[in-house]
Amino acid sequence: MDPLDKPSIENLIFYITVPLSSIIILANLFIIVGIACNRQLHNTPNYFFLSLLVADLCTGIALPFIPRMALDRLLDFKSCLLMYTLPNFLFLSFLFNLVMVHYERYLCIVSPLHHSQFWVHRCFPVALLIVWLPPLLYASLPAFGWNNWVDPKGNKSSDVNETFVRSYTSGNYSGTDEVCSYKQVFPEVFIYLEVYGLVLPAMLSIAGMTGRVLWIARKQVKNICKLQRAVDRLEQQSDHEQQLNLRYAKCVAAVSLTFLVCWVPYIIYQLMAVTALQSGVSTSSSSLYIIMSCTGIGSMAIIPLILGLANKQYTEPVSRVMRKLRKRCRAGQNSRDITL
Numbered sequence: 001m002d003p004l005d006k007p008s009i010e011n012l013i014f015y016i017t018v019p020l021s022s023i024i025i026l027a028n029l030f031i032i033v034g035i036a037c038n039r040q041l042h043n044t045p046n047y048f049f050l051s052l053l054v055a056d057l058c059t060g061i062a063l064p065f066i067p068r069m070a071l072d073r074l075l076d077f078k079s080c081l082l083m084y085t086l087p088n089f090l091f092l093s094f095l096f097n098l099v100m101v102h103y104e105r106y107l108c109i110v111s112p113l114h115h116s117q118f119w120v121h122r123c124f125p126v127a128l129l130i131v132w133l134p135p136l137l138y139a140s141l142p143a144f145g146w147n148n149w150v151d152p153k154g155n156k157s158s159d160v161n162e163t164f165v166r167s168y169t170s171g172n173y174s175g176t177d178e179v180c181s182y183k184q185v186f187p188e189v190f191i192y193l194e195v196y197g198l199v200l201p202a203m204l205s206i207a208g209m210t211g212r213v214l215w216i217a218r219k220q221v222k223n224i225c226k227l228q229r230a231v232d233r234l235e236q237q238s239d240h241e242q243q244l245n246l247r248y249a250k251c252v253a254a255v256s257l258t259f260l261v262c263w264v265p266y267i268i269y270q271l272m273a274v275t276a277l278q279s280g281v282s283t284s285s286s287s288l289y290i291i292m293s294c295t296g297i298g299s300m301a302i303i304p305l306i307l308g309l310a311n312k313q314y315t316e317p318v319s320r321v322m323r324k325l326r327k328r329c330r331a332g333q334n335s336r337d338i339t340l
Contacts, residue, residue, distance in 0.1 A: 009071065012290050017064040020298035024060030024305065028053050030318055031308035037317035044121050048104050049308070051128060052097040056304045059094045062087040063301065067293040072181045077149060080180035085139045091297070092135035092198065098303065099202045100131045106209040109216060138198070142185050149184050188277065195274060203263070210255060221248050258306055262299045269296030 032053050035041045066087045075083065100120070108115040120127045178184075225241045269292040276289075308314050 006071065009290055010068075012287060013064065013067045013294060016291065016294040017067065017298065020294070020301075021060050021063040024063065024298070024301050025057060027305045027309070028057040028060065031305070031314045032057070034314040034317045038313060041313060044124055045104055045108070047124065048097075048101050048120075048127070049304075051131065052094070052101045052304050053308065055090070055094040055097040055131075056301055058090045059297075059301045062090045063294075063298055066091065066297050067290060069182050070289070070293065072179050074178065075180035076178070080149075080178075080185060081143050081147075083180065084182060084185040085142060088194075089135050089139035092139055092194075093132055094301070095199065095202050096131040096135055099205055100127060101304075101307075102206050102209050106213060109213050138194070141190065146187060146190060147185050148187055149178075191277060192274075195270060199270065203267075207259075214252060214255065217248060217251065221245065258303065262303045262306070265292060265299045266296035269293050 032050065035046055035050055035053075065083070069084055069087060104120050107118050107120065111118075115121070221244050224244060228241060269289075272289055272292060
């Protein structure tokens, strides 16, 4: 697609990310309130999911700023680091929390009688540190010196700085600022290590655990059907067998649809970003790249919402309150009609 100028890019990012961010924030608050209001949900598995919702909420807040990380602007060193490291930390913590939730549920399915004895339940604070502390440490590495920043006070200046400063108006350049670009903050080795050492293994682990769970579920469905055929061959039992197979097929379809909607846009975005980095061609002004970066991150942030809204226990407290308010509004309207 054709390249865009900077105001057009800003407008495109705004119109795509703001609605997605609003939906993600409101839906996460909806589920968080539902878990907090139901005391029966105050247990270790739901605490892991609550941590994921908090990370997803922060990702939704940072979503409008993440696609802007591909744009260049004039900022001082501290502001530039904060602009890039904070969204990166929030996204990595969200990814780590997502892996932990899948891992905890995977253990519950693989060993339903002994899952409470695993370390994620016995050492819950350690598990929370694992999903929050390593992303913070890794995202903070540029602040500890692993960056390509050039001091504007010195005589040295990179080519990208000189080009960007010349394109800026003199009124916007303070003399103490320098071009703030992801190339200045994140070295190529840092990006490759994050993509191939953190993001890709996390995605593969989630896919592997999901596939293993589906295989176990299919095996259990077959065992149940065999037992039913051995005990009784009535038509009612065959109908029940069809219902089990249909339910499993719906589960597989739901997982496949979730993968297509939530993971495929992000995978395409990552492939485009890595390809552009390897070829050295800037795609930050491409409308296709902007759209894929916005929808890629946003679609991943929808995964916890799908998991949460699919569980009626999470949404029941808020739904109950909404039903009460609706009844009161109807009762008040009826009383006014009777009075008239």
